[in-house]
Amino acid sequence: MNNISLSKSRYCRVVQCNKMLWMDINKKEEAIDKARDSVLENGTKVGELARGYFGDFVNVEYNKDLSKMVADTKKFLKDAPNIITEASFNYDNNFCSVDILKNDIDGFEIYEVKSSTEVKDIYLDDVSYQVYILKNLGFNVKKASIMYINNEYIRKGKLDLKQLFTIKDVTDIANSKQDKIKEKICEINEYMKTKVEPEEKISMKCFEPYECSYWEYCTKNLPEKNVFCIAKMGKKDKFELYDKGIYTYEDLLNENLNWRYHQQIEVDLSNEVIIKKDEIKEFMNKLTYPLYFLDFETYQSAIPEYNGTWPYEQIPFQYSLHYIEEEGGELKHKEYLAEAGIDSRRELAEKLVRDIPENVCVTAYNMSFEKGRIKELASLFEDLKEHLLNIHNNIVDLMIPFFNRWYYTKEMQGSYSIKYVLPALFPNDPELDYHSLPVVHNGGEAMSIFANLGNYSKEEQEKIRYGLLEYCKLDTYAMVKIWEKLNEVIKE
Ligand code: SF4
The missing domain is CATH 3.90.320 (Lambda Exonuclease; Chain A)
Incomplete structure (x- = not known):
């Protein structure tokens, strides 16, 4: 057969x-x-x-x-x-x-x-x-x-x-x-049976129910910068414009678009760099010493592994913490990475409250994620609740200057995600290059490899653990560099 x-x-x-x-x-x-x-x-x-x-x-x-x-x-x-x-x-x-x-x-x-x-x-x-x-x-x-x-x-x-x-x-x-x-x-x-390549118009079907792996191929004749490069615009809106024949940046400029989309196009065409010093200065004044930079890694399992967990709950298994105790002080680092196959939430929460004192300024990039996990931990552990909520309430989002476009360059491609902001601010900096990391290069890989850590040999596990630590450490180091850059631009 x-x-x-x-x-x-x-x-x-x-x-x-x-x-x-x-x-x-x-x-x-x-x-x-x-x-x-x-x-x-x-x-x-x-x-x-x-x-x-x-x-x-x-x-x-x-x-x-x-x-x-x-x-x-x-x-x-x-x-x-x-x-x-x-x-x-x-x-x-x-x-x-x-x-x-x-x-x-x-x-x-x-x-x-x-x-x-x-x-x-x-x-x-x-x-x-x-x-x-x-x-x-x-x-x-x-x-x-x-x-x-x-x-x-x-x-x-x-x-x-x-x-x-x-x-x-x-x-x-x-x-x-x-x-x-x-x-x-x-x-x-x-x-x-046909050997002749069929004509097929791109449409929402290219993304629903699954993103098609031939998207790049089917859009190869579009100009490099086109409506599908506009960050955060809904797919339906993009196809609506595309179907009307409006897809080049030049055409899009004549459309009545949301200011964010418009600005992305304008900056791309003009090469302008936006830096709103007063707004950035005001934001930076909120970041006081001792200053902590926090990032969590989590994994999700369809099958709840531990008591009290539910399908696809985000389970934190790792964090990285850079911190500076006083102005001009040394940059220090602490971290946590769970052992494979254990419910590590208690251990992680205990270490977190040991590592971050109460009433200090903590930054996270896109803080809703870190805040959400800390709140979940606080609801689990009554004895740590007060301290955890104190950390939670003291978090400032380092993403704000980029979200608000107080600092924006065309290389950010309309995004405020750290994965775009970082290379835009530090192009070709090997120290900040996720591609050169060993084993783990992004959050998805971290999530997937940790969920299966127990299936690897001891030797392999050691390499993977090192890779996870290096990856998460780079996330908070990147935040430190971004904070330094913001300090620089307001002094210029
Ligand atoms: S990208 Fe995929 S779904 Fe879209 S037209 Fe091409 S083959 Fe079809």
Whole structure:
């Protein structure tokens, strides 16, 4: 069975955009995949956990030779009633594996497992495609459902799968889509035969439900600076302008746009540097000694690991803290990084209150994140609450001068994120280059690698821990450098 041409993931890609599958087959090398590691890992863990939802089950092991999976499924099906995970079927070169199949005497119940906390439209297409294959093979599909994460579940003791998952019955929707699926499959078969690159207009489908990895390829003929480079403008608004033929910076200048968008374009075209000294000075006066620079790293797990946690809660596992005790004083550093596989929140909170005295000025970049985590810790630990809330209330956001565009250059590309502000203020400074860090280069990597730390050997863990410490340390060092730069510009 080497000629299986459609799988459920391929089918869903075509539902999003016909050209995606054509590109997968003919120009795969053009794909630029955005890091979705933690999303994929959560999906795998959730899928494996969900297998036990209905009790004992038999699993069809993955095999590159899909016909082997189909043959194994056939064997298991004979033992009805039973529960089969990854039950695999092929109808007319359309292949699918069903996450959970309840093989009852009088027919099937199928469950598609998702690590999301909501049912997206694309999931309905996914399930409907599976129903199409099973029905065409002559099976009775009594029920088709989506099993997804209940974000209101709070873990109390042992993990409760019945509480963690929500099941939505989508049988009627799946049945109503059957004719359309047949049509779509015929269309896809024709489409896949063509060697001529299809024309496909870019639109919201390039980002919904998932960001397409061919975006750069499909927009290669647009001018380098175009409407899609405008920071913080909603995608729908961008496409509205694009569809009207308004996409160059010159064209956009004639539009009645929000001041931020307008300013981004104007500064880009004029090379002007905006520095509002009085506003920056007033802001800097709020930063008093001893001065602390704080940054947290967190990870999120779809499956709550500890008592009192909920799906996708941000669990802080690390912080970096630079500080200067008095004017002209030495720059010092403290840090915390949890051991793998433990609930580190108490340890982290205890160390944080040891490291940051009460009533001192603390800065964070985009402080709502740090403040949110500190508040959560304060609500967990009554004895540390007062001190933690004192830290919380003394945080000043170092992002403010950039958010308010009191300091702005074209290199910031309309953004106030530290990842844009830092290289704009310190171009080509190797000391501040995240790319040259060992192991971890961004928050997503930190999150993903820490969540899996326990799976590495001791030696590897040491290297990773060093990488995490260096990464987080650079985050607060970068804040110190930004603060120094602001000091410089107000003195000039
Ligand atoms: S970028 Fe848009 S048009 Fe191009 S393949 Fe992806 S979804 Fe289709």
